[in-house]
Amino acid sequence: MKKIAKTENVAPVVLKDNIAEGKTVIMARSNHLCGIGCRLTTKINVNIGTSSASIHKEKEVEKARVAEAYGADTITDLSMGGDITGIRKQIQSNTSVPLTTVPIYQCVAEHSLNNLTAGDLLAQIEEQVKEGISSIVLHFITPQLLQQLKTSNRVFAMVSKGGSFTSLYMIKNNTTNPYLEHFDEILQILKEKDVVLSLGNTLRSGCVHDTPDEIQKQEIELNAALAKRANDSCVQVIIEGMGGHIAPALITKHVRYQKQIANRPLFVSGPLPTDIAIGYDHIAASIGAAMASGAGADYLCMITPAEHLCLPDVEHIKEGLIAFKIAAHIGDSIKYSPSDSDKQLAIHRSQLDWGQQLSYAIEPQRPRQLCPKDGKCTMCGKYCAVKTMKNYLEQT
Amino acid sequence: MKKIAKTENVAPVVLKDNIAEGKTVIMARSNHLCGIGCRLTTKINVNIGTSSASIHKEKEVEKARVAEAYGADTITDLSMGGDITGIRKQIQSNTSVPLTTVPIYQCVAEHSLNNLTAGDLLAQIEEQVKEGISSIVLHFITPQLLQQLKTSNRVFAMVSKGGSFTSLYMIKNNTTNPYLEHFDEILQILKEKDVVLSLGNTLRSGCVHDTPDEIQKQEIELNAALAKRANDSCVQVIIEGMGGHIAPALITKHVRYQKQIANRPLFVSGPLPTDIAIGYDHIAASIGAAMASGAGADYLCMITPAEHLCLPDVEHIKEGLIAFKIAAHIGDSIKYSPSDSDKQLAIHRSQLDWGQQLSYAIEPQRPRQLCPKDGKCTMCGKYCAVKTMKNYLEQT
Numbered sequence: 090m091k092k093i094a095k096t097e098n099v100a101p102v103v104l105k106d107n108i109a110e111g112k113t114v115i116m117a118r119s120n121h122l123c124g125i126g127c128r129l130t131t132k133i134n135v136n137i138g139t140s141s142a143s144i145h146k147e148k149e150v151e152k153a154r155v156a157e158a159y160g161a162d163t164i165t166d167l168s169m170g171g172d173i174t175g176i177r178k179q180i181q182s183n184t185s186v187p188l189t190t191v192p193i194y195q196c197v198a199e200h201s202l203n204n205l206t207a208g209d210l211l212a213q214i215e216e217q218v219k220e221g222i223s224s225i226v227l228h229f230i231t232p233q234l235l236q237q238l239k240t241s242n243r244v245f246a247m248v249s250k251g252g253s254f255t256s257l258y259m260i261k262n263n264t265t266n267p268y269l270e271h272f273d274e275i276l277q278i279l280k281e282k283d284v285v286l287s288l289g290n291t292l293r294s295g296c297v298h299d300t301p302d303e304i305q306k307q308e309i310e311l312n313a314a315l316a317k318r319a320n321d322s323c324v325q326v327i328i329e330g331m332g333g334h335i336a337p338a339l340i341t342k343h344v345r346y347q348k349q350i351a352n353r354p355l356f357v358s359g360p361l362p363t364d365i366a367i368g369y370d371h372i373a374a375s376i377g378a379a380m381a382s383g384a385g386a387d388y389l390c391m392i393t394p395a396e397h398l399c400l401p402d403v404e405h406i407k408e409g410l411i412a413f414k415i416a417a418h419i420g421d422s423i424k425y426s427p428s429d430s431d432k433q434l435a436i437h438r439s440q441l442d443w444g445q446q447l448s449y450a451i452e453p454q455r456p457r458q459l460c461p462k463d464g465k466c467t468m469c470g471k472y473c474a475v476k477t478m479k480n481y482l483e484q485t
Numbered sequence: 486m487k488k489i490a491k492t493e494n495v496a497p498v499v500l501k502d503n504i505a506e507g508k509t510v511i512m513a514r515s516n517h518l519c520g521i522g523c524r525l526t527t528k529i530n531v532n533i534g535t536s537s538a539s540i541h542k543e544k545e546v547e548k549a550r551v552a553e554a555y556g557a558d559t560i561t562d563l564s565m566g567g568d569i570t571g572i573r574k575q576i577q578s579n580t581s582v583p584l585t586t587v588p589i590y591q592c593v594a595e596h597s598l599n600n601l602t603a604g605d606l607l608a609q610i611e612e613q614v615k616e617g618i619s620s621i622v623l624h625f626i627t628p629q630l631l632q633q634l635k636t637s638n639r640v641f642a643m644v645s646k647g648g649s650f651t652s653l654y655m656i657k658n659n660t661t662n663p664y665l666e667h668f669d670e671i672l673q674i675l676k677e678k679d680v681v682l683s684l685g686n687t688l689r690s691g692c693v694h695d696t697p698d699e700i701q702k703q704e705i706e707l708n709a710a711l712a713k714r715a716n717d718s719c720v721q722v723i724i725e726g727m728g729g730h731i732a733p734a735l736i737t738k739h740v741r742y743q744k745q746i747a748n749r750p751l752f753v754s755g756p757l758p759t760d761i762a763i764g765y766d767h768i769a770a771s772i773g774a775a776m777a778s779g780a781g782a783d784y785l786c787m788i789t790p791a792e793h794l795c796l797p798d799v800e801h802i803k804e805g806l807i808a809f810k811i812a813a814h815i816g817d818s819i820k821y822s823p824s825d826s827d828k829q830l831a832i833h834r835s836q837l838d839w840g841q842q843l844s845y846a847i848e849p850q851r852p853r854q855l856c857p858k859d860g861k862c863t864m865c866g867k868y869c870a871v872k873t874m875k876n877y878l879e880q881t
Contacts (some may be wrong), residue, residue: 141866169868197868239878244831246874253870260877295871296831297823334831337779338819362775363818364827364834365845366811368852372768373811376775379758383733397834398855400863415762415769422759423734427693431760435640435692435730438760438793449761456764459794467796470537472565472593474649475691478642481656482635 090115093124103128111316114325114354116163116187116223116285123162123187125327126354131382131417131424134189134356134390135161135410138168139176141198143400146176152406153180159410159452161391163223165189167250169198177220187223189287191251193258202257207267214275218282224327227268227275228252228289229311232259237304238292245295248333252291272315276322285325287356288312293333296364301331301343313351327388332357332381334364340377344384357381358390370396371409375416382420389413389420411452418451439475441466486511489520499524507712510721510750512559512583512619512681519558519583521723522750527778527813527820529556530585530752530786531806534563535572537594539796542572548802549576555806555848557787559619561585563646565594573616583619585683587647589654598653603663610671614678620723623664623671624648624685625707628655633700634688641691644729648687668711672718681721683752684708689729692760697727697739709747723784728753728777730760736773740780753777754786766792767805771812778816785809785816807848814847835871837862 090108093115094101104124107113113126125132135156137149153164163186168176173195181188192213200209214225228251235256238246247253259266268275279286292308294301309331316326330347340360347355359374360381366373374392382389393409395401401409422428434449443460447453461467486504489511490497500520503509509522521528531552533545549560559582564572569591577584588609596605610621624647631652634642643649655662664671675682688704690697705727712722726743736756743751755770756777762769770788778785789805791797797805818824830845839856843849857863 140863141868142861143863143866170866238874244828244835245871246878248870250865250868250870253874254868257873257877295835296827297818298828298831336818336823337775337815338822362815363811363823364830365814365824365847367830367842367846368848368850368855369807369811372771372808373815375768376772376812376815379733379772380776394851395855395864398852398862398864399857411765412768415759415765416772418761419733419758419769419772422693422732426734427732427759428761431692432640432694434760434763435694439640439691446763450763451761452764454764455790456794459764459791461795465538466794467536467539468791468794469646470539470566472537472646472650474644474646475641477653478634478649481653482642 090122093122097124097129099128111320111326112352112354114285114327117283118185118187118221118223121185121187125388129387131386131420132162132388133160133410133413133417134163134165134388135406136165136167136390137406138166139170140400141170144170146171146179148403149176150179150183151403153184155403155406156410157184157186159407160414161186161410163187163189167191167194169194173198181221189224189226190217190222191226192217193251193254197254202254202261205258207271210267211271211274215278218278218284222284224285224287226251226287226289226329228255228291229266229269229315230256230291230308231266231269231311234292234304234307235259241302241304243299245299247291248295249289249291249293251289255291272318276319276324279324280322283325285327286319287327288315288329290329290332293331293358294335296334297336297362299334300336300339305331309347309350316351316353327354327356330355330357330386332360332390335360335362335377337362337377337380340380341384344381344386348385354387355385356388356390357386359392361392367397369394371412375412378413378416379419382417383423385424386420389417414451439479441476486518489518493520493525495524507716507722508748508750510681510723513679514581514583514617514619517581517583521784525783527782527816528558528784529806529809529813530559530561530784531557531802532561532563532786533802535566536796537566540566542567542575544799545572546575546579547799549580551799551802552806553580553582555803556810557582557806559583559585563587563590565590569594577617585620585622586613586618587622588613589647589650593650598650598657601654603667606663607667607670611674614674614680618680620681620683622647622683622685622725624651624687625662625664625711626652626687626704627662627665627707630688630700630703631655637698637700639695639698641695643687644691645685645687645689647685651687668714672715672720675720676718679721681723682715683723684711684725686725686728689727689754690731692730693732693758695730696732696735701727705743705746712747712749723750723752726751726753726782728756728786731756731758731773733758733773733776736776737780740777740782744781750783751781752784752786753782755788757788763793765790767808771808774809774812775815778813779819781820782816785813810847837872
């Protein structure tokens with residue numbers, strides 16, 4: 090914890106107080122700790138995992154490796170195809186950053202929704218916690234909220250996969266939310282291994298025209314109440330916010346609203362401020378993510394260029410993650426102030442020192458390929474404004 | 486003009502009034518008109534052109550073609566190497582969108598700064614105007630402002646190339662600004678062919694730590710006064726704003742400040758909200774550009790991934806332009822509201838109709854390559870939340 094305080098430039102006592110108040114969580118895997126929340130830099134999560142239609146264990150492990158190499162703070166394994174436990178173990182042995190899961194995914198893949206019981210869900214949570222998972226996502230959708238969806242005029246009723254599984258379980262069994270019913274038992278399981286509970290966002294918008302509505306607000310309020318209960322039971326909590334798709338003019342307002350309802354680490358997926366950037370959703374989402382982070386979001390779920398199209402490839406993970414590193418950095422420049430790295434890079438740039446410049450780059454490989462040969466930049470050639478004006482000012 | 490009013494969904498009388506008041510300009514090349522300013526969608530300019538260190542005529546023509554094909558609203562030819570007039574003519578015969586130049590570039594390349602006279606500058610402007618150029622950029626830096634630069638604590642004194650040429654001309658000849666001296670003659674030349682005058686931004690910041698300072702404010706005020714004089718002489722004007730590099734927390738504030746000083750079409754380069762995204766400056770700048778456009782900037786100068794590194798390739802132009810199309814669209818969603826294209830794409834997406842979805846995409850080629858084969862998306866495979874929840878809501 091002292092290490093986090095030092096890296097993040099926060100007084101240890103402030104960090105400690107924020108953790109005690111639930112404003113900050115420490116997500117851990119063995120000795121690797123990741124602080125998320127108040128006064129800390131914005132963190133990035135990368136989703137990976139097989140689907141029922143694309144099962145390539147090695148590819149998922151490679152995605153995890155690349156995600157960690159390019160600076161992902163956490164990884165979420167969403168595998169639903171193949172040997173799920175085996176894939177998760179492989180990912181764990183090839184990475185060191187905290188790992189999150191959505192336990193109902195494996196339950197549905199292995200039991201099918203028709204046979205699933207609340208006991209299966211609890212057993213799955215317990216099993217994954219024992220394995221050393223750092224955080225789990227559970228969706229606290231209620232029958233009342235589901236009922237309200239029926240009369241809403243949303244374009245997308247629901248886009249959360251974990252939320253839809255939980256909903257379908259409830260509908261098929263004509264029952265209440267299984268996690269709510271067994272909340273205290275779940276908290277007990279999580280508390281023992283200090284696993285972070287991520288309160289899922291079932292009712293996020295699926296397009297920018299579906300503006301945050303009353304149903305979403307009720308979910309935010311429910312999650313805020315559950316966060317308090319979890320914290321009271323010594324379980325750390327992250328709240329998934331109204332991410333997904335949100336009109337850009339509303340991002341700042343809604344992030345602040347959520348922070349006001351619950352001053353807990355806020356996780357947002359994207360958000361995408363437009364729907365028409367398909368194929369380039371990582372760029373659109375990085376614009377939304379910079380705005381959300383700048384407004385107070387603590388933790389971003391990276392979006393790849395393959396979003397809405399197919400399971401991402403390794404290259405898509407890399408591409409999306411770089412865009413999100415930029416977004417998080419810009420968000421932090423708004424939350425706090427422009428970094429010393431920006432200043433150092435600028436100073437070396439003003440001295441036309443390309444080599445030193447790149448040591449401050451978010452990702453140095455691509456600029457290195459484009460870098461001027463022999464220090465001779467082809468952009469302006471001999472007509473370099475920086476050089477000529479520097480000469481003038483130094484000579485006079 | 487009626488066509489612009491219709492495409493942009495503005496009443497013709499409003500458009501006419503805004504043009505009369507100088508809030509909107511119409512940049513024209515033959516029959517191709519581009520409206521920039523109040524109540525219109527955000528436009529994008531693409532810079533191309535040879536440098537003294539990279540002279541490939543065909544490549545520049547290809548960049549111009551690609552820029553137009555991918556939706557650039559205007560092109561600026563900044564050539565300083567090779568047969569500059571020939572390159573410009575080739576670009577003109579291969580494109581139809583309005584073309585801008587910075588006449589001093591060709592003067593410096595062909596006369597060298599040592600021999601340049603104010604007469605050469607005026608002759609160059611006249612020559613390019615006769616050729617059918619749509620807009621020219623002139624820099625109105627003054628000896629007083631140059632003097633102030635000497636005592637400023639900026640990391641970068643000046644990063645504007647056109648501004649540095651104008652400054653060096655003034656320093657070498659120990660004279661005042663040549664454009665200011667001959668302003669009425671220049672306005673007369675521009676008026677005859679209805680060429681738009683773009684008031685250059687010589688003193689923009691070169692890094693995010695160089696916050697907009699008093700010197701920049703003085704330039705903005707000078708440009709505002711010149712804009713009024715030009716409008717009074719029936720010359721249309723665009724003002725280049727404090728773009729370049731600007732801390733993200735200051736973007737909205739400064740765009741609004743500039744609009745308040747002069748309610749004229751505002752052109753911003755980028756802006757880059759961080760310096761450490763080198764190699765990916767198109768992504769960083771698209772985040773800044775979305776914020777600037779959302780705050781009121783009317784016209785964006787696209788930044789490529791090669792910025793600060795080398796003259797861009799054709800692929801860099803394409804990559805940067807797509808990012809800026811996304812940024813401008815998001816900016817317009819803030820200025821106005823999310824578009825009908827967003828809604829239409831979302832509706833088709835909710836129906837899992839990939840083909841129709843892509844007809845609303847900002848750039849359909851990449852998503853088409855990633856698109857689900859036989860309509861089967863590999864992202865969630867058989868566990869598609871959209872599909873299952875849709876079924877539930879329709880059945881009950």
